[in-house]
Amino acid sequence: MTFALAFDCGLAVLILAMAIWTIAARTTFPAVVGFVAYGLLLTLVWMRLAAPDVALTEAAIGGGLTGVLLLGATSRLRATEPPAVSERPSVPFRLAVAGLCTLLSAAIAAVVLLLPDPAPTLAPEAAAKLSLTGVGNAVTAVLLAYRALDTLLESAVLLLALVGVWSLAPDRFWGGAPRSLALRHRDGSLSLLGQVLPPIGIVLGVYIVWVGADAPGGKFQGATIIGAMWVLTMMAGLQTPPEISQAWVRVILVAGAAFFLAVGIAGFWLAGAFLAYPTGFAKSLIVAIEVALTLSVAATLGLLVAGPPARPVRT
């Protein structure tokens, strides 16, 4: 057994332990904490799987923002968490569920073991066409050229989720700002962090977007960091969420997707196909789209964490 495999084994065991903890924990808070740890461990797995782009995304979104969201919900729901054990399904029932889950897992595991060797891959093809896109990071090429449609839709999905979250506002608060994220008890150290970290974070985020064209990184990762910085300042009480009816909020939210769509449509005339880039401009357009999307995605992520409007419009 090589050292690497031993490490992988240890990692797998830890992840499974965290997963079991997350499922089995008696109350919600430790479960969520377990989930965040699980997300961070997964980041390591992604590194082990030679997927640094995914690792960045997982760390930023899977562990980070999802964790913030879930922890926030946990603390807000703590008062209402019923201790009811009677609602839980009976033991035989849970055994039946467990049995079927095991069967499903076993089926997937069997397929994993039986996978063809050598595995079919698009890596050579992606590499061969990479020069056409001008970028150096194949993942970015996939996201913004080969499968640009998915990315375009994904930005629409984020916006749509935001519309969905907003639609849950009480009518009287429509157009107002989401509830403040600031902790109930103001804390000096947090506001210090809120002042020190964001400049660094924003630089880091921009850097990740910028290198994304050629090295691991990209808009979602960078945007998440920038978004997280925003959330941090809001939590530190240094900023309040903006009112959602303000025009600039809307414009920032929509700009990224709209720009992407516009470039895609322009491709009809300039490059002969929707979402195609004209020769020689591919890289610059891709970077431009990434930048535009970064801002919008960061704003969307921040507002998704902030939740629906909960304060009346200031007049």
Next chain:
Amino acid sequence: MSLLLDIFTVVAVSLGAVFFLAGAVGLLRFPDTLTRLHALTKADNVGLGLIVLGLLPQTERPLAAVKLIVAWLLVQLASGTVSQLIARTARRTEPPA
């Protein structure tokens, strides 16, 4: 020279790992939040510091070394703030031991 540096790295990283181990034991064994926090922060600061220090000679480019140091500083900042938060919350919610 490189051998010396390698030995330095091994020693420093191992020492860092020991601190982390101690921190983990403390986290599991200490009775209340504040003492646990105490164990954890010590491990974090010193352990991570030693590991970063140990890795510095192994970097190929200066930029990588800067990155490592920045990572350490950021962790310092974050863990300092978070432990502060946890400690305050603990003092508010837990009865003093």
Next chain:
Amino acid sequence: MTPGAAVLPCAGDPAGALLVLAIVLPTAGFLLALSVGGGRAERVALLFLAGGFAVAIAIVAAIWRSGHALSYALGGWTPPLGIALRADGLSAVMAMTTALVVGAVALFGRQNFAAPAPGVEARVPLSFWTLLLAVTTALNLIWFAGDLFSLYVALELLTFTAVPLVCLDGRADTLEAALRYMLFALMGSVLYLLGTALLYSAYGTLDIALLSERVRPEPAVWTAAALMTAGLVAKTALFPLHLWLPPAHAGAPPAASALLSALVVKGSFFLLVRLWFDVLPGLPSRAPAELLAALGAAAVLMGSVLALRQARLKLLIAYSTVAQIGYLFLMFPLASGPAGGPVAAGALTGGMLQAVSHATAKAAMFMAAGVMAGALGHDRIAGLAGTARALPMSMFAFGLGGAALIGLPPSGGFLAKWLLLTASVQSGQWWWAAVMLTGGLFTCGYVFMVVGRAMGEKDASEPRIIAAPITGQAVALALAVISMLLGLAALAPLDLVLVGRPTLAVVACR
């Protein structure tokens, strides 16, 4: 970078650009409506939906005239690396239905979801109009996308639009219904996603056309097919996975219910059809198809009986949807006979026609029920007396929609039933015919129960029935009439459905 002009491969069919347009138009509308906000979202939505309607007609015409499928390689990147849009007859028919029903819902929604004052933005109108555009994007993508992962994103897009529509009124029980719907649909999506991962692991592509050439019977495919089918079935609310449907469809505002029942459940169903008959042609043998049909049969019987037992009109219609979804699944064993045979073609056509017919009829019924509930102030079936006299147009729409569900000629439901019955006779599977006929009887039962009540004389003690605006009633009636005449109009779509299906010969269905 290689120099030269033809760096990027060119896209396919020029008419294929229509497919792009069908997706881009509502997306652009969604972005525009969200950014201009205010009271202008409605106007933006109507404008872009009208454009979408024209595009749908153009697509149908292009396919009908050329007799073969349209395709478009996005960005000029051909599969497997890139994503292709593809429209065959099936997708064209569904796209046309979408344009029709979404258009009707938009016209119907104008009275309920107008801005409170000119230029003033309010929660419900803005949400409704943006979501309506997003639903169109998601559905068109489902009909046209040729890539299993893009279809996953489209499915999620559809879920994210459908869920907020369920709880627009913000009451606790609709919120609960929406949450339950959301979580169950998410489980279904993950199962689907697992299946796509397995397929990619085995064949290195997610393109439907390429997969159909490469797929061989082996464990990865069986597991993938089982997982994806289960996930899609959960999203389609096939019995016994219908837990979320009745509360969600009954609780939503009428315009939204119409959309959900008519189109949203058809999205995952359509994907299932794609999966079974395009990705895995001939692969899933009789046994799984029969399992699906058995669940469908249970849905028909259970849904119908429960519809009969409901005290509220919208719940009755929702349970009727459960039953009608069951019908759709009866086509699987019938259409997975010898591929290319006239029996399979007839069954496939019948199944899709059933989907379209149910879409228009059910939308009309939900709208009519909404008008009645609005005028009565409740939707208790026991208190419907006098509605037929007060709201004859809505009642007529409900009755016609019901007749289309029952399958009276010349409705699309009749033709669908006829084709499916014929297929079951010709393939020797008469038991599915028995299920269809029994279900038809139950359908008569619950439709007549409502119509009979509504035709009764109003008790003097009941509060007065408020007059309802004419537009909504007219839209419902128009949809009902369309569903009733679909059997005549559908004679062309009958062949249209089979356009671009190399595995199935284009033959007359009888």
Next chain:
Amino acid sequence: MTGPQALLLAAVAVPAVMLLGCVAPRLRGGMWQALWLAPLPGLAAALLARGSSVSFGPARAQFVLALDTSGAILLGSAAVLWIAAGVYAERDMRSAANGGWFVVCWLATLTGCFGAFLIADMPGFYLFLAVVSLGASGLILQGNTPQARRASGMYLAFALFAETAILMGFVLLAAGTPGGSLLMHDAAAALPTSPWRDPALALLIFGLGTKAALVPLHVWMPLAYPNAPISVAAVLSGAVVKVSIIGLIRVLPWGAAMPDWGAAMAAAGVFGAYYGVVVGLTQSDPKTILAYSSVSQMGLLVAVLGMGLRAGDGGTAIAVALAAAWHLLAKGGLFLAVGASSGTTARRPWPVLLPAGVLALGLGGLPFTGGAVAKLAIKGPLGDGMMATLVTLAAVGTTLLMLHFLRRLPASAPTRAGEAPAGLTLPWLAIAFASIAIPWALYSAVIGPVSDVLAPAALWAAFWPVLVGTLLAVGLRAWGPRLPPVPAGDLVVLGERAASGVATWSVTLERADAVLRLWPVAGLSLLAVAVALGAAMLSGR
């Protein structure tokens, strides 16, 4: 489009357009006066458009109207009845509370009835059958009593069962028809060689037999007619029920002999003929007695169809159509007579009773009435065997039943005091006259010279069953009260008990649904579906 084609179209389109006109409340009010006009194009078509056909729509699913001889016979006589009943209904029902619905249902039933007589393709027939059933159940509801509601529901339930069977029968017919024709004529011709011959025939006979009140599928009939308004009972018992006869005529293959199916139909029909008489004798309400008489008479018509099928006799269709036309007019007339008699005082019953008596005994075959003509017409298909004897003996029973009816008629009379208004008696007298005249005219037009009917042997053959029946009636009068009372609708009581069993069963289903919709249970189902699908894929490789 030629003139006859236009007439065919108008026969269906005029009532249909009037029906659509009812959407406007103002037009609906004015529709009352026009009720009697609606059937006129049908009458004209029957007289002038025989043999023509007209079709619409794309070639693969044509909507074809065609008028063959049997269709023309039934259409014409039905039109006469609808006109008379329309006049009657206008006088009788106009002031009813729910008048608007009455007109709507009346026109729907009329459209469906005429459409069914004219249509030549299967989907069209199915459609018109459905329209007729819906309209008719709505008309029965106009009786506006709890019993009427029960009767209406029962009528609809049976109609739906019948239509379900008919739909499946049609699907089987079409599946067995080479070339994909949907015309009933083509399908019937291909039936003897169809691989689905037996199930198709079974379903069609079951379905159309239900519509024809073949025992034991007759139970809706004695509930429906007595509880419906008079005019409604008249058209339902006269015209509407004949839709089943035209359906059977169209779908049975007259080119080939099918002894087994023919014999089965004949046996079922004759059984019904006797059953109707026996149960009818236990009834006291004249309308119920008439309903049971309809059960009996429809049984006879089915029996004749069966005998014709058994022998492969091509002339059966026209003979049965003629007999059906007679029954159509006579039974319609008798129901109107019940209405007319309820308007007269018990002291002067004769102006009503006398013509009613002629009609009633005509059903038994009284010479010189249309009944005797009808009897002679069906002699051919019946042959000379045992079946002929049984049918003749059934005429004795019919006479007996009809005399029972005549005795009960005045007894039920004085419900409303005063003279019957002319609007009520005139249509009735007109129908009474038509029912005598039309069969004669038809016989000479489509079967043979009238002298056949007037031959002494034929006269005697028609007369003696009436005589025997009359004698028996005198005997029965003494013995009658001792007959056990049978509830109207006899077997239906058992069925309703079974239905309540189904209702409790549906409560169980509702509980099961509630359990299945629990989150964990649904989750378990999801897993189970996935695993089962996987297992099925694995097993089916």
Next chain:
Amino acid sequence: MTGATLFGLCAAVLVGLGLYGAIVHHLILRRIVAFNLLGAGAFLLFGVVARRGTGAGMGGDPVPQALVITGIVVAFSATALAVALLLRLHAVRAAEDADR
């Protein structure tokens, strides 16, 4: 056994665990957490597929990696929407209880 296969098996188990949690838990927030666990399992499966498809000098097939990035963002949107729904439901319930 390679690391990729190991993590593939790990993914299979995670899927089972996630499904179990999502079905059995009676608290909706726990179901949401379990759903995220389940989703991560599915993404991990993609990651394993990507890792196995090394070639052309890349550590893995970039296409599944890109799919996972998209998938993670979609899953986050789903979580955000579900959490918002849950919070709103509780708020409305609490208001209704207060009214009563």
